[in-house]
Amino acid sequence: MASSVIERVTGRAVVLRGADIDTDRIMPARFLKAVSFEGLERHLFVDDRAAARGRGKTHPLDVPSAAGSRILVCNTNFGSGSSREHAPQALFRWGFRVILAESFAEIFAGNSLAIGLVCVTASPGNVANLMEALEQNSGASLTVDIRAETVSIAGQPDLPISLPAASRRAWLSGEWDVTGLLLEDYFEVERVEARLPYLRTTSRKA
Amino acid sequence: MAGTLFDKIWDAHAVRRLPNGQTQLYVGLHLIHEVTTPQAFDMLAAREWRVRAPHRTFATIDHIVPTDTQDRPFVDVMAETMATALERNCRTHGIPLFDGPSGAQGIVHVIGPELGLTQPGMTIACGDSHTSTHGAFGTLAFGIGTSQVRDVLASQCVALSPLRVRRIEVNGELSPGVYAKDVILAIIRRLGVSGGTGFAYEYAGTTLAGMSMEERMTVCNMSIEGGARMGYVNPDATTVAYLAGRRFAPQDADFEAAAARWLSFASSPDATYADRVSYDAGSIAPTVTWGTHPGQSVGVDETLPDPRALDESERRSVEEALAFMQFRAGEPMAGRRVDVAFIGSCTNGRISDLREAAAVVRGRRIAPHMRALVVPGSQHVQRAAETEGLDEVFREAGFEWRGAGCSMCLAMNPDRLHGDEVCASSSNRNFKGRQGSPTGRTLLMSPAMVAAAALAGEVVDVRTWASTEERESR
Numbered sequence: 129m130a131s132s133v134i135e136r137v138t139g140r141a142v143v144l145r146g147a148d149i150d151t152d153r154i155m156p157a158r159f160l161k162a163v164s165f166e167g168l169e170r171h172l173f174v175d176d177r178a179a180a181r182g183r184g185k186t187h188p189l190d191v192p193s194a195a196g197s198r199i200l201v202c203n204t205n206f207g208s209g210s211s212r213e214h215a216p217q218a219l220f221r222w223g224f225r226v227i228l229a230e231s232f233a234e235i236f237a238g239n240s241l242a243i244g245l246v247c248v249t250a251s252p253g254n255v256a257n258l259m260e261a262l263e264q265n266s267g268a269s270l271t272v273d274i275r276a277e278t279v280s281i282a283g284q285p286d287l288p289i290s291l292p293a294a295s296r297r298a299w300l301s302g303e304w305d306v307t308g309l310l311l312e313d314y315f316e317v318e319r320v321e322a323r324l325p326y327l328r329t330t331s332r333k334a
Numbered sequence: 335m336a337g338t339l340f341d342k343i344w345d346a347h348a349v350r351r352l353p354n355g356q357t358q359l360y361v362g363l364h365l366i367h368e369v370t371t372p373q374a375f376d377m378l379a380a381r382e383w384r385v386r387a388p389h390r391t392f393a394t395i396d397h398i399v400p401t402d403t404q405d406r407p408f409v410d411v412m413a414e415t416m417a418t419a420l421e422r423n424c425r426t427h428g429i430p431l432f433d434g435p436s437g438a439q440g441i442v443h444v445i446g447p448e449l450g451l452t453q454p455g456m457t458i459a460c461g462d463s464h465t466s467t468h469g470a471f472g473t474l475a476f477g478i479g480t481s482q483v484r485d486v487l488a489s490q491c492v493a494l495s496p497l498r499v500r501r502i503e504v505n506g507e508l509s510p511g512v513y514a515k516d517v518i519l520a521i522i523r524r525l526g527v528s529g530g531t532g533f534a535y536e537y538a539g540t541t542l543a544g545m546s547m548e549e550r551m552t553v554c555n556m557s558i559e560g561g562a563r564m565g566y567v568n569p570d571a572t573t574v575a576y577l578a579g580r581r582f583a584p585q586d587a588d589f590e591a592a593a594a595r596w597l598s599f600a601s602s603p604d605a606t607y608a609d610r611v612s613y614d615a616g617s618i619a620p621t622v623t624w625g626t627h628p629g630q631s632v633g634v635d636e637t638l639p640d641p642r643a644l645d646e647s648e649r650r651s652v653e654e655a656l657a658f659m660q661f662r663a664g665e666p667m668a669g670r671r672v673d674v675a676f677i678g679s680c681t682n683g684r685i686s687d688l689r690e691a692a693a694v695v696r697g698r699r700i701a702p703h704m705r706a707l708v709v710p711g712s713q714h715v716q717r718a719a720e721t722e723g724l725d726e727v728f729r730e731a732g733f734e735w736r737g738a739g740c741s742m743c744l745a746m747n748p749d750r751l752h753g754d755e756v757c758a759s760s761s762n763r764n765f766k767g768r769q770g771s772p773t774g775r776t777l778l779m780s781p782a783m784v785a786a787a788a789l790a791g792e793v794v795d796v797r798t799w800a801s802t803e804e805r806e807s808r
């Protein structure tokens with residue numbers, strides 16, 4: 129996946145209410161039994177969606193207007209629990225490019241940054257207003273502007289969003305795929321290796 | 335050296351500041367397993383990169399292994415494919431693999447410490463959120479995703495932003511029947527499942543100082559359930575004594591020098607913290623989760639919360655959790671019926687955990703409707719338990735005695751819940767669907783509490799249950 133600049137994302141949004149949505153719910157463990165990430169999007173929230181059907185309801189991902197959406201709007205501590213990258217991978221492969229939430233679990237946010245899935249936060253009040261507006265008009269388009277740090281629904285005033293300075297810089301410079309950077313000027317890494325005594329004294333018994 | 339253990343280890347491993355402002359951090363020990371690495375090795379191959387430090391990388395196979403027999407090929411074709419991929423990747427890159435035949439296989443967070451790979455002052459990364467376990471030794475140990483596994487394989491570094499440190503002091507004596515598991519459940523209950531976001535937790539106080547390394551591992555293990563990416567205990571004489579003679583620990587004269595260095599990483603007395611909280615050990619009861627995340631817990635002698643008494647934001651999630659669990663608001667925690675008992679996992683699958691559980695079940699039988707499973711955290715733990723005859727104690731009580739692995743902690747092998755069974759579990763996550771059935775229900779508790787629940791067929795207070803039961807059977 130080549131790193132590219134991401135300044136702004138516009139698209140329809142899916143509203144997913146609920147605090148502490150963990151990665152076991154986003155991608156149940158039985159679908160981790162694979163050696164590639166391909167096709168994971170088919171299993172996104174699969175148990176939640178089946179449970180909704182069982183209650184005669186429609187999960188937000190299954191309403192017709194959800195297809196082709198690029199933004200997911202959530203509440204607090206999204207992506208908690210397991211470090212499985214399968215969760216952000218599935219969201220990305222489903223088509224999401226931005227997750228807007230009140231807050232994120234740390235590993236989830238880090239994994240998302242590594243694969244080009246933008247995580248931004250907004251205040252509880254603004255998330256609540258956005259959710260309501262989107263639920264009333266499910267076809268509405270949202271624009272998340274990373275440079276301006278704003279989100280707006282077509283025709284309405286901008287609301288502030290925030291994201292860690294490091295992530296913002298990474299999106300705007302296109303340097304979010306960091307492996308190449310980590311390998312640059314490798315002599316500096318070797319200098320650290322040379323000053324860590326435990327790398328030299330690792331003896332082992334048979 | 336001044337500062338916290340976090341500062342000292344971070345500074346020793348920092349390579350430089352990256353253009354985006356994150357720190358390039360050197361990873362001293364990289365632990366890998368079969369679930370989160372095949373894609374990382376593929377990404378490496380696609381870019382024609384090699385593994386930079388195969389001698390600082392160690393592999394095991396834990397999540398997918400069946401625990402009734404480890405004979406190959408595994409019956410589950412996909413499990414076999416994953417095992418084969420790990421073996422091939424380890425062979426190609428010269429990475430040591432602790433698989434079944436090695437005799438040292440087990441859950442990655444159990445074998446790292448028991449082999450002496452985990453040593454104070456290290457940075458440790460693994461594609462698994464419970465890597466925080468290794469913080470018990472005074473390390474910066476953290477979970478990473480698959481793309482970061484690729485980064486570490488390729489460069490032995492990760493890009494990370496520093497954390498703030500919250501000092502969590504627990505002081506005093508734990509009451510009989512109260513364990514390390516209850517301490518961490520009580521901490522998460524108060525600070526919340528996202529209260530630790532942006533923090534490393536430094537666990538301290540007289541209670542922690544008095545704990546064995548295995549107990550400290552139980553506490554640090556669940557840091558991530560409180561939202562903290564890392565948790566650690568400052569190294570002390572207990573840490574040093576645990577490591578003496580371990581396979582990968584420095585030997586003889588090297589050990590003395592290493593021990594002195596290890597102790598020097600401990601936070602200095604004048605270190606400053608972003609936050610401090612404290613607990614009184616005596617006020618902690620055996621704790622049980624009633625909901626769908628590890629923060630939703632009560633003391634076993636308490637009642638379940640009533641959503642009507644809560645504010646709007648909390649009410650909805652409590653209502654939803656109670657509905658999923660099929661529990662009624664305000665009913666007592668004790669007395670909830672359980673169908674399955676699971677003793678194991680990287681939280682509580684070590685020898686001391688099995689001893690504590692065995693002490694409860696010895697000479698008794700599980701309730702007739704129960705299915706009960708003991709899964710040692712590693713082959714070492716399994717052998718130790720069998721030498722002590724614990725396997726017999728469990729078998730005679732009606733438990734199944736299994737081989738080492740993650741098993742029903744996340745049910746990527748055949749061990750799983752069926753339908754809406756309720757499981758008393760010594761593991762770390764009670765998320766919906768976690769134990770393999772989308773409607774399965776998990777109650778987290780200490781191994782001794784799981785053992786007591788297995789015998790009673792319902793949630794009971796291990797502090798009083800044994801005596802009550804004897805009275806009634808007379």
Ligand code: SF4
Pocket residue numbers: 396397441442443462464679680681739740743744761762
């Ligand atoms: S025992 Fe459970 S939590 Fe621990 S590594 Fe295995 S699956 Fe993860």
